[in-house]
Amino acid sequence: xxxxxxxxxxxxxxxxxxxxxxxxxxxxxxxxxxxxxxxxxxxxxxxxxxxxxxxxxxxxxxxxxxxxxxxxxxxxxxxxxxxxxxxxxxxxxxxxxxxxxxxxxxxxxxxxxxxxxxxxxxxxxxxxxxxxxxxxxxxxxxxxxxxxxxxxxxxxxxxxxxxxxxxxxxxxxxxxxxxxxxxxxxxxxxxxxxxxxxxxxxxxxxxxxxxxxxxxxxxxxxxxxxxxxxxxxxxxxxxxxxxxxxxxxxxxxxxxxxxxxxxxxxxxxxxxxxxxxxxxxxxxxxxxxxxxxxxxxxxxxxxxxxxxxxxxxxxxxxxxxxxxxxxxxxxxxxxxxxxxxxxxxxxxxxxxxxxxxxxxxxxxxxxxxxxxxxxxxxxxxxxxxxxxxxxxxx
Ligand code: GAF
Numbered sequence: 001x002x003x004x005x006x007x008x009x010x011x012x013x014x015x016x017x018x019x020x021x022x023x024x025x026x027x028x029x030x031x032x033x034x035x036x037x038x039x040x041x042x043x044x045x046x047x048x049x050x051x052x053x054x055x056x057x058x059x060x061x062x063x064x065x066x067x068x069x070x071x072x073x074x075x076x077x078x079x080x081x082x083x084x085x086x087x088x089x090x091x092x093x094x095x096x097x098x099x100x101x102x103x104x105x106x107x108x109x110x111x112x113x114x115x116x117x118x119x120x121x122x123x124x125x126x127x128x129x130x131x132x133x134x135x136x137x138x139x140x141x142x143x144x145x146x147x148x149x150x151x152x153x154x155x156x157x158x159x160x161x162x163x164x165x166x167x168x169x170x171x172x173x174x175x176x177x178x179x180x181x182x183x184x185x186x187x188x189x190x191x192x193x194x195x196x197x198x199x200x201x202x203x204x205x206x207x208x209x210x211x212x213x214x215x216x217x218x219x220x221x222x223x224x225x226x227x228x229x230x231x232x233x234x235x236x237x238x239x240x241x242x243x244x245x246x247x248x249x250x251x252x253x254x255x256x257x258x259x260x261x262x263x264x265x266x267x268x269x270x271x272x273x274x275x276x277x278x279x280x281x282x283x284x285x286x287x288x289x290x291x292x293x294x295x296x297x298x299x300x301x302x303x304x305x306x307x308x309x310x311x312x313x314x315x316x317x318x319x320x321x322x323x324x325x326x327x328x329x330x331x332x333x334x335x336x337x338x339x340x341x342x343x344x345x346x347x348x349x350x351x352x353x354x355x356x357x358x359x360x361x362x363x364x365x366x367x368x369x370x371x372x373x374x375x376x377x378x379x380x381x382x383x384x385x386x387x388x389x390x391x392x393x394x
Contacts, residue, residue: 003053003120004392010069011055011117019117021144024053025136025389027122027129028186029221029351030342031195031210032302032309033287035317037180039242039280040201040253042287045182046210046385047190052120052133053392056141059113066098066138069119083111088174097131100174101139104166108158110146123379126223127348132183135167136389150390160188160388161203178236179344190388197291201255208294210385215299217337218359220352222366223379224323227347234346238317242280245273254280275316282312303338303353310340310350319345327352327366327378334358334365 001009004022011019026047033043059065063080070076078095083102091099098116105111116138122130140150140163148157158166167184171177181200190196194207212218228234246253249265254277257265262281266274286305293302310328314320324341331339331352339352354362359382367377 002392003051004055004394006069006119007053007055007117008394010067010075010119011057011115014067014075014117015057015115017057019055020057021141022053022055022392022394023137023140023144023390024051024120024392025133025140025187026051026190026386027133028183028190029128029219029349029383030182030186031219031351032283032290032305032340033182034283034309034313034342034345035238035242035319036255036280036283036287037182037200038178038239039246039284040255041280041284043182043186043198043200044195044208044287044290045186045190045198046195046383047186047388048122048128048383049386050120050122050128052118052122052130052137054116054118054137054141055394056114056116056145058145059115062111062113064099064102064114064116066095066116066118068094069117080113083113088176094131094134096175097134097170098138100170101135101167102142103174104170105139105142108166110143110148112142112146114142114145116141123223125227125348126225126379127343127345128221128223129183129187129343132167132171132187135170136163136184136187139163139167140389140391144391161185161205164188177232178239186388188389190385192387193385195294195385197287201253206291208291210294211299212384216356217300218354218356218382219384220331220336220354220359220362221349221381221383222327222331222352223349224321224327224347225376225379226321226323228321234319235344238276238319241273241276245269245277248273255284257281259285275318279312279316283309300337300353300355303336306338306340306351306353307332313341313345317345321345321347323347323375323378324350326369326373330366330369331362334362336362
């Protein structure tokens with residue numbers, strides 16, 4: 001069974017009819033380029049094989065009813081909510097993610113009611129963007145029931161980057177999370193076997209081949225299964241800090257500071273902003289360096305950049321945790337080519353780039369390190385870059 005067939009089967013069970021269609025969207029992992037998106041910088045994510053699927057059919061009363069099938073096979077229902085009267089605050093928890101995209105799409109002229117049932121396997125709370133997978137899948141489902149299919153070339157069809165900006169608006173203004181463009185762009189725009197090199201300022205994108213199997217390496221995801229309570233506050237605080245720094249430096253965004261101008265910029269900043277700026281400027285450069293190596297076919301040589309990115313997030317941006325640091329350190333000591341936390345930080349997942357022959361040793365070393373610390377073992381799995389969001393055949 002796939003997320004799409006699960007969602008379609010659950011839809012039939014709940015509504016006693018077939019859905020009009022099923023649309024799904026993946027979670028993501030960011031290879032490198034963290035907290036650079038809201039500084040107009042560079043990111044390099046890939047889509048996970050894990051997806052959330054939304055089975056949907058139109059309703060004729062202008063309402064949105066959403067049900068999700070959880071890991072435990074339990075259904076949770078929300079709504080029906082009247083789409084015309086949606087406003088920030090009219091839905092909470094996971095339901096706000098679905099209602100938020102209906103709110104944004106309504107303003108774009110897509111206000112049809114729908115029954116939606118969601119199922120899938122993106123780990124939630126793991127920093128792998130399950131909430132954006134949900135938002136992207138629901139967006140495509142709501143557009144689909146309104147007769148709008150991605151990539152069909154029709155005049156009123158929004159582009160994938162356009163939908164990503166709508167999803168960001170729903171996240172920022174409806175859900176109330178001050179996040180950037182990384183996650184929803186990854187979920188919508190990534191392609192099989194590639195990492196997506198996105199220049200957030202210009203919107204330029206390049207699908208960069210990421211041939212893990214040819215290079216004899218794997219990306220091991222280590223979900224620490226921890227989330228620290230100050231995650232939301234800490235994210236917003238970092239974002240405001242970098243915006244304040246850009247203001248002090250008289251630039252539109254920290255993207256405008258290059259490594260050459262870094263020392264000069266740091267000398268003009270109040271002490272508390274120095275490490276934040278150092279992280280963003282060096283991280284942008286690391287993304288460019290990794291892309292250059294990938295262009296040269298040197299995938300197995302990007303490890304040191306992953307390591308440096310982690311150190312920068314741990315010591316300068318201060319968004320790592322003891323659990324993330326232990327996973328990264330244990331993986332490195334057991335032979336990983338490089339490792340770093342990924343995503344917003346304050347918990348969630350780390351990744352390690354590992355040669356095929358070292359995979360078992362790395363996984364075991366991480367588990368043993370957690371055992372010694374007396375912590376619950378992380379959930380680990382390898383991931384290959386997978387396709388972005390779209391309609392599924394069921
Ligand atoms: C979270 C946010 F949603 C992204 O926009 C990005 O800022 C990321 O943290 C850090 O790179 O996933």
